[in-house]
Amino acid sequence: MSLIEDLNWRHAVKAYDSTKKVSQEDLNTILEAARLAPTSSGLQPFRVIVIENQELKERMVKGALNPEVMRDSSHVLVFAAWDSYSNEKIDKVYDHHTDVRELPQGRFSSYTDMIKEMYNAQTPEQHFAHTARQTYIALGLAMAQAAELKIDATPAEGFNNQIVDEILELKELGLKSVTLLYLGYRDTENDWLSNMKKVRIPMEEFIIRK
Numbered sequence: 001m002s003l004i005e006d007l008n009w010r011h012a013v014k015a016y017d018s019t020k021k022v023s024q025e026d027l028n029t030i031l032e033a034a035r036l037a038p039t040s041s042g043l044q045p046f047r048v049i050v051i052e053n054q055e056l057k058e059r060m061v062k063g064a065l066n067p068e069v070m071r072d073s074s075h076v077l078v079f080a081a082w083d084s085y086s087n088e089k090i091d092k093v094y095d096h097h098t099d100v101r102e103l104p105q106g107r108f109s110s111y112t113d114m115i116k117e118m119y120n121a122q123t124p125e126q127h128f129a130h131t132a133r134q135t136y137i138a139l140g141l142a143m144a145q146a147a148e149l150k151i152d153a154t155p156a157e158g159f160n161n162q163i164v165d166e167i168l169e170l171k172e173l174g175l176k177s178v179t180l181l182y183l184g185y186r187d188t189e190n191d192w193l194s195n196m197k198k199v200r201i202p203m204e205e206f207i208i209r210k
C-alpha cells in the first residue's frame with residue numbers, strides 16, 4: 001500500500017484489544033522510524049521511553065484523558081524532550097557525529113560554537129519549547145510507520161505530565177514528557193471510530209496557493 005492509503009486506513013483508535021500485542025520486531029521498526037526523524041541541528045534533543053509493563057501503565061493511568069486506551073494498549077511510547085540545552089550535550093552529540101563519520105573531533109566547532117552562543121542566551125523555558133517541538137516530527141514518522149505495518153496508534157497530549165515524569169523519573173534524566181503514543185490493535189466492537197468515514201477539510205480549503 002502507498003503512504004496515502006496507509007494514512008487513510010489509520011485513525012486515532014479509541015479502544016484497544018488488550019489480548020493482542022505488538023511484536024518486538026514491529027515495535028523496533030516503529031522505534032527506528034522515530035530515531036531516524038530529522039531534528040534541528042541534528043541534536044535529537046529527546047528520547048522515547050517504551051512502556052509495556054502493565055503495572056507501570058496502571059500507575060500512569062491516573063490523570064490520563066483516555067485511561068482505558070492507555071490501559072489496554074500493547075505499548076505506550078513516551079516522547080520526552082531535553083529540559084534544556086547545554087554545551088556538554090551539544091558537544092556529546094557532535095563528538096558522536098565525528099566518530100561515526102571518521103572525522104577529527106572539533107570538525108564542526110565553528111557551527112557548534114554558534115548554536116551554543118544562541119542557546120546560552122535563552123532561558124530553559126525557551127529551550128524546552130524548542131526541544132518539545134522536535135518530538136512531533138518523530139511522533140508523526142512513528143505513526144506513519146505503524147500504519148504501514150497495520151498497527152494502530154493513538155497520539156495523546158491528554159495526560160498529566162507531572163505524574164508521568166515522576167513515575168518514570170524523567171527529571172533525573174534531564175527530560176520532560178511531551179506526548180504519548182499508544183500502540184496496539186483496535187477493538188472494533190468498542191472503538192466507536194472504527195466504522196466511521198475519515199474526515200478532513202477539503203484540499204482546496206486546506207492548501208493556500210500564492
